[in-house]
Each structure stands twice: as C-alpha cells, then as structure tokens.
Amino acid sequence: MTKLTDTQILILTRASVRPGNLALPLPKGLHGASAKMAIGRMAKLGFIEEVEANLRRNEPLWRETGDGHGTTLIATDAGLDAIGIDPVLVGTMAGLRDAKPEVIVAVKRPGTKQAQLIAMLQRPEGATIAEIAGKLEWRSHSIRGAISGSLKKKLGLRVIAEECPARGRVYKICPAG
Structure with a gap:
C-alpha cells in the first residue's frame, strides 16, 4: 500500500x-x-492525471x-x-448532485465518528453541539x-451555524454553490 502525505490525501x-x-x-x-x-509523485503513482482544461467552463489551469x-x-x-473513496459511488453521487443540490461525502468507512458527524450535519434540521456530544460521546x-x-x-x-429559538445554535452543512 502506498503511503500518501497529508497534503496528497487532502488534494484527493x-x-x-x-x-x-x-x-x-x-x-x-x-x-x-x-x-x-x-503532484509529480501522485501522477507517477497514477493517482492524478493531467488533462486538457475546458476553458469555456473556467476550469482552473495547472x-x-x-x-x-x-x-x-x-x-x-x-x-x-x-484514500478509501469508492470511485463508482462518487460518479453516482455526482449525478445526484446535479439533479438535487446536496453535499455528499462518499466514504468506504461509513461507521466512523466523522461520518456520523457529517450525517448529523447534513440533516435538514442540522444538529446542536449538545446533540452531537450525546451521540458521539x-x-x-x-x-x-x-x-x-x-x-x-x-x-x-461549508458548515454554517444558525440561532434557533427552541434549540440554540444549530450547525448544518450547506450545499456547495
């Protein structure tokens, strides 16, 4: 298994x-x-590929x-x-993202505390610090x-915090855009 740096993991x-x-x-x-x-190391390993940029869509240039x-x-x-992300799932989720704007993180390890935190923040009602603390300990x-x-x-x-009179400060993940 290839050892990637934190920076390379972040890029991917x-x-x-x-x-x-x-x-x-x-x-x-x-x-x-x-x-x-x-980037050179990741390209050599076949993790990153250099392709022609679509300037009409304002794709960033390398x-x-x-x-x-x-x-x-x-x-x-x-x-x-x-990095543990299922490429087939990413492609499927991209299609869903285009149809209905949502933030979707595709992870192979769905039971982790980070995955649980993301799921709580993706709910329409979001979550408070107290609710998260109770669930994740x-x-x-x-x-x-x-x-x-x-x-x-x-x-x-993109995580936002809103004041809710009944619950206090509520955190939510907003759709990209």
Whole structure:
C-alpha cells in the first residue's frame, strides 16, 4: 500500500467532491516546487492525471500549453481508491448532485465518528453541539475542532451555524454553490 502525505490525501479528498474530480485549486500555501513535487509523485503513482482544461467552463489551469490552451488536474479512480473513496459511488453521487443540490461525502468507512458527524450535519434540521456530544460521546471543544478543522479546512465543506429559538445554535452543512 502506498503511503500518501497529508497534503496528497487532502488534494484527493477535495477532488472527490468537486465536479469532474478536479484536483485544482490546490490547498492554500501549496505552490512552486512543493506543489510540483506532490503532484509529480501522485501522477507517477497514477493517482492524478493531467488533462486538457475546458476553458469555456473556467476550469482552473495547472499549466499553460500555449496558443490559448492549458491543462488541469483530475483525480483518477486509483487515486480515489487510495484514500478509501469508492470511485463508482462518487460518479453516482455526482449525478445526484446535479439533479438535487446536496453535499455528499462518499466514504468506504461509513461507521466512523466523522461520518456520523457529517450525517448529523447534513440533516435538514442540522444538529446542536449538545446533540452531537450525546451521540458521539465527544466534548464540545472536540466537536467544534472537528467542524472547523476536519470538515471545513480539510474536506472543504461549508458548515454554517444558525440561532434557533427552541434549540440554540444549530450547525448544518450547506450545499456547495
């Protein structure tokens, strides 16, 4: 099994929730030689593929090839599989996302606490810190850390907090857009 760095895992995870499995834009702070090294290794392993960018859809460019053309990066099925995401499920979910805008995270390990947290936040009514703490047996600071760190920063999900008179502060994952 190939050992990937946290940065490479982050690139592939973000690509799995983007249309067409686009690997761009890269995480903040990753540029220059370090970006080329990370992408080069993943390309060599067959986890990332360089394809012609569709400029009509404003796809981000990895590099320009001249005469108004450029390339972008996409995560391959092997890349998604390397981080535990089922490529077939991602394709199916992409079709559903186009039909009905929802945030869907396809994971092979659905029983994890992170997966349970995402499921709670995807519900129409969302979840409060107290509800999450009761279900996951986490402390409130751990929940807030998971929301801001794992969900927002690492997975790139849009989590909002709303005040509800009956329940207090309610957290929800919003559709991308």
